[in-house]
Amino acid sequence: MDAQITTSPARIQARQTLQRLWQPGCDFLGTDVAILGGAMSWVSERHLVSAISNAGGFGVIACGAMTPERLSEEIAATKALTTKPFGVNLITMHPDLDKLVSVCLEHAVGHVVLAGGVPTGATIRQVRDGGARVVGFAPALALGKRLVKMGIEALVIEGSEAGGHIGPVSLTVLAQEILPHLQSVPVFVAGGLARGDAILGYLEQGASGAQLGTLFAASSESIAHERFKKAFVRASARDAVTSVQLDERFPVIPVRGLNNAGSRRFLAHQAETLKKFQNEELTREDAQLEIEHFWAGALRRAVIEGDVEEGSVMAGQSVGLVKAVRPVAEILHDLVEQAVDALVARDTRMAQPSLQGNLG
Template sequence: MLLDRFFDKGRQFLGCRYPIMCGAMTWVSEPELVSHMGRCGGFGLLAGGNAPVDVLENQIKKTRSLSSDPFGVNLITIAPAYQDQLDMVCGMGCDVIVFAGSIPKENEIQRAKDSGARVICFAPTEQLALKLVKMGTDALVLEGSEAGGHIGPVSLTVLIQQILFVVDSVPIFVAGGIATGRMMAHLLMMGAAGIQMGTRFVMSEECAVHPDFKESFRRAKARDAVATPQFDSRLPVIPVRALKNVGTDEFGKLQLSLIRKLEDQTIDRTEAQYEVERFWMGALRNAVVDGDMKNGSLMAGQSVGLADKILPLQDIFDELINDAEAEMQRLAKCFSEI
């Protein structure tokens, strides 16, 4: 396959057949989905999120019991249990540690590497990408604002031009708005080591979210996945992209309430930010686990408009690979005729 030569860098880094990662989604990226990703030849990520250390440790153990395929653990650097999670994950000798949420400290990257893990960091801007490379990250993920859940400020098309076309010292994976093999082919030819998707994999049979959650995705259009606003710089919040519902309106009300408390000095900024995260984690559980489509958080990327079928995970992989190879063959034929 022509595709093989473009897979090589990502394959070597991740240690799997296809450099296709399933993004870490809290309450979604459970051991079962992560292990199924490995069996299909991809690379799954457990979501650390706000999980207590013992819960995350048990998830790692369970994933290892389900499959011998490599997988990674995603840690949110602003989570309350982050430092304890990092200690535990380093002690367990995980294959890959992904730092998300904000920029990790240089010594934290080094601790992860000293444990034997390969380190991946998210780069939302050009300056941070270059800084993270200097700090020692082994690879980068460029996640455009088209993605679901917590998002950065810049679209993938711009990040590609700012970072992917400039930085060649580490493998770079791309994410945000990706749902088809044809798109994957073009991203690989641009220099990406691989891709990361989340929304598309929610629509797999193996993803154990509430059926109503999947049905909401199936009916949604790309424009339905909207990003939350920030009302006041005194309460800096990372935007969240989700399907608009009562829950997104409630988040707006929460922000206004927290801003008033900051003005009254009845809460400090750190606690206010934790309140924001607690809201999203609880709202996400309400939707994913309990099926509350009205008040829960329906975190989804704009690629939700392309994910309109629930399929076995293997079928999704087959479609991605076949369509990507067909696109490369088509382009090869076009160039041969010039």
């Protein structure tokens, strides 16, 4: 029965439609499906990255604060696990950014994703001159157009529904702002995505593919601690909240993660630090540093050590759709099938006579 459903004319046509919609993304990435793995520190390493690529998607190593030597090791280890394309995400404010780019080029990494700020024209040229494709992030249409003029070859637009460091605008709004007006390069949507039918909607608006993180963080191949994954399975969408800033004089970078004892203690820490500043026990600079250092090492404690109460459990709002720890291949398969199901259902509805036609 399953084979008949899979090979029915309606599903075959739906698969062809889906392929046409994300073909520009597949062509750019060199993949079977135009789905990237979001770059998540401590999570997006050799095992998860190779699993995503081997399953037909596009894995991305999260370089984060790695040294050039450490990144070189991770790329080599990933290549030992997959012959499929994968990329490397580099933070533009990294002090050794040029060296990190050189490491990627030396290992013939096909795609470099520049994140965490606006890359310079020199960095974009370094990547492209070295033979790799370069991807950037666009939180607004104006910046997206500017990046394309600077030589960026593809963009990711990430909504505030995402996990980790986020911008202020939802993907729903970003898509309406950017997709109709930026069609010269592939644009991948990200933030709050966990179903293929939702991805399909953005493909039909002009996206070339999607980037997902939260679903993959809770996958079987993810090296995240079992307590970390179980926290994802238990959580609802409303549990994934952004960090709160108590005083505008002491900015807090917005980060979305699961509400826990650590996030509640962070509020108390801010209040205590603010009081010390007001009592002139701390300078403004020292107070800012105390606030910023609160979460030092907290993500590793959650991901690697399994401290999901005091650690930083970064997760997007799509965490509410994580129902079980599953293999990456199964996750990608289901995303494709959900998109195909939606196309078949729509075609069936469109083929039905209207109520007015029946009455007539």
